[in-house]
Amino acid sequence: MRDVVLVGAGPMGEAWIDTVSRRDDVRLAAVVDLRPDAARDALGRRGMELPVFASLDDALAAGSADIVLNVTIPAAHLAVSSTALRAGVPVLSEKPLTETLAEGLELTALSELTGTLVATSQSRRFSRGIIAFRDALRPYGGAAQLSARFFQNPRFGGFRDEMDSPLLRDMAIHTFDQARFLLDDEPTRVYCEEFSPPWSWYRGAAAADAVFGFAGGARFSYSGSWCADGLMTSWNGDWHASAAGGSATWDGETTVRVQASDEPRTAELPDAAEGLDGALDEFLTALDGGAPPSGEVHANIWSLAMVEGAVASSATGRPVEFAELFADAHARAVAAAPSEVAAVLRAWSEPAPRRA
Ligand SMILES: NC(=O)c1ccc[n+]([C@@H]2O[C@H](COP(=O)([O-])OP(=O)(O)OC[C@H]3O[C@@H](n4cnc5c(N)ncnc54)[C@H](O)[C@@H]3O)[C@@H](O)[C@H]2O)c1
The missing domain is CATH 3.30.360.10 (Dihydrodipicolinate Reductase; domain 2)
Incomplete structure (x- = not known):
């Protein structure tokens, strides 16, 4: 049985509470939200009573955590996922992985540094x-x-x-x-x-x-x-x-x-877990020693890059090459990341990560 700490109790956080509740090999251990009342309300609507915290640091200090579900707003994704990785707790994050490609590269390097899995749930690839x-x-x-x-x-x-x-x-x-x-x-x-x-x-x-x-x-x-x-x-x-x-x-x-x-x-449709159930299933399989989840950070960052590349092309009116997009984001990540993470980024053979 794995303990899950959910961070972010908005509408999507509530969907994740229900997803965790549908399984018998994971259990919700605590809910974190900057607005603790939002967490209490989400639990209360389901007749659940669990510890509630205003920060992930407090939750990790207070109890056990085997998985962090990061369902905060995109601007908070890097900070929340980094806190979990530095505590050695694997993260399944809502999309987007981070707000920017440079942040995504920083998180990729931190995952390598800590040897801890971080993956994005892209629920629409599970159908x-x-x-x-x-x-x-x-x-x-x-x-x-x-x-x-x-x-x-x-x-x-x-x-x-x-x-x-x-x-x-x-x-x-x-x-x-x-x-x-x-x-x-x-x-x-x-x-x-x-x-x-x-x-x-x-x-x-x-x-x-x-x-x-x-x-x-x-x-x-x-x-x-x-x-x-x-x-x-x-x-x-x-x-x-x-x-x-x-x-x-x-x-x-x-x-x-x-x-x-x-x-x-x-065509006939295969049997397959759909949506959030599919994403959680794949993540747990990886924790049990199976294949890396398809949203593992080295792979999923390419979906984030597609967004950033499209926005950049539209802004400049020109086609964007992904090699240049990653080189630029890599330089920004090296400049912004803590020194031990920047050292990992500098050691990469190319600015774009490759699938694990
Ligand atoms: N897969 C999908 O189909 C799908 C659908 C909707 C939303 N999402 C994603 O889910 C995430 C959440 O979406 P939402 O609509 O529930 O957002 P929301 O803004 O309604 O809720 C986010 C919650 O996170 C809390 N929060 C923000 N920063 C925090 C922090 N640092 N620590 C703790 N709590 C914090 C907020 O107080 C809020 O209660 C987003 O990344 C969004 O893109 C995915």
Whole structure:
């Protein structure tokens, strides 16, 4: 039985409380929130009584912790995850790994320094539909041209209405991470234009078109909007993939269609844990000695890089090469990180980490 300390008791923290409660090999040991009342309310709504703390340091000093779930706001991700790693406690973090790519590199180096696992939960790569979609084109060598359309119109209110690049920074990381999963490869360049349709109710740009090149030669194009009234896509987007001799589509839910030289057919869905359950399952398997989770920091940082690359391309009006993006972020991380972490970063053979 592993003790879980949850940090951040907002709506997503509550979803994680329920995810932990569905398993019998982990138990919630404490909840941390800057606003302890938020933690008490979240527990109270579930009839649970557990220790509540205002800081992770206090929780780690007071009781046992085998896993830290970091479900705080992105601006707090680096500090909270670092506290856990320095205490030798593995971290499963909500997306994004950190707020910036430079911070992500610092956290990657700290994970190496402490020998402690940190992974991001990218819940949208855990679905029966996406696995069927990926597997549909495996007999044809995998997708070489992949596209996703994402059109939704949520009225959140709150921070998303005020932040810069709300679509790219808060949502597109899911779709970009799904593309990495589907292509099983890493990006090398991106060109992106983000913009605000005249009717947008967001302060920052709520729509974007981007095209990524991947190391193996595949292309991924993304077209998205968070202020698209009518005919919305699934929250997973609406996908099309072409391979040598066949194509597949995924509606973002449970319908995967495939056609080669034969009639179109509907693919069968495999059994698989979905969403947060899938992410936690994979993390626990790694702690038990299994394969590293797919959101392990050396891998997941490439999803964060896709966001940062897209934002940078849009700002400059030019394509961005990931080698340059990582070199720039690496220099910033070396300058900002504590000396022992900067020393690890300097010892890397290249600025971009590679999958563990
Ligand atoms: N996977 C998904 O589909 C999905 C969906 C929604 C949100 N998220 C992610 O989950 C995270 C949380 O989202 P949310 O909507 O619950 O946010 P929220 O702002 O509603 O809640 C965050 C909570 O963290 C607390 N907090 C902030 N800094 C803290 C710190 N340093 N120490 C302790 N507590 C701290 C806040 O007081 C707040 O209660 C974000 O990273 C977000 O991107 C993921």
